[in-house]
Amino acid sequence: EAGVAQSPRYKIIEKRQSVAFWCNPISGHATLYWYQQILGQGPKLLIQFQNNGVVDDSQLPKDRFSAERLKGVDSTLKIQPAKLEDSAVYLCASSLAGLEQFFGPGTRLTVL
């Protein structure tokens, strides 16, 4: 069984630039999550999708972050414009029945 795929693995941008991350969940997993993990901290949920609908985006900084999952499969997370404090690892996870979440390898973002 293929795992959660994410790309790119690394991204370096300057502040005020925009960036997008892509996630392909495990086939058949209806629930998809985006997390932000700052160095030395545990992951923080940004947004949760159930199929292509948003379940929870209460911690998503909506003035600069956006996410979509148009066909209920792949998802993209965008930051525009980026700030220095956005430097983090962005993790995508998926789950079948909401119990066990499977995480992708993450995208490490550095904002200079």
Place this chain on the structure above:
Amino acid sequence: KNQVEQSPQSLIILEGKNCTLQCNYTVSPFSNLRWYKQDTGRGPVSLTIMTFSENTKSNGRYTATLDADTKQSSLHITASQLSDSASYICVGDTGTASKLTFGTGTRLQVTL
């Protein structure tokens, strides 16, 4: 506010030795307690998931315990190996739309 605290923050042990990582949680309502292993540069991987009625669960050399009365959990690693070097994250789950509360992790280094 839901909270998960882990100790120690970091730990160095010799290969072959045992170690125990601690987790105190305040999660309400409580559904289950999870332990994840996160290798450097990778996403977290689930080790154990325990509901309130389970007080111990093993996964190979990893044994997790749960005391629902004191709201404490521990992860015991037996006969450590170099590949056990990673961060171990304790996670509380309310069971509500799979909202997880992550600890900041214990960084374990196994040396020769």
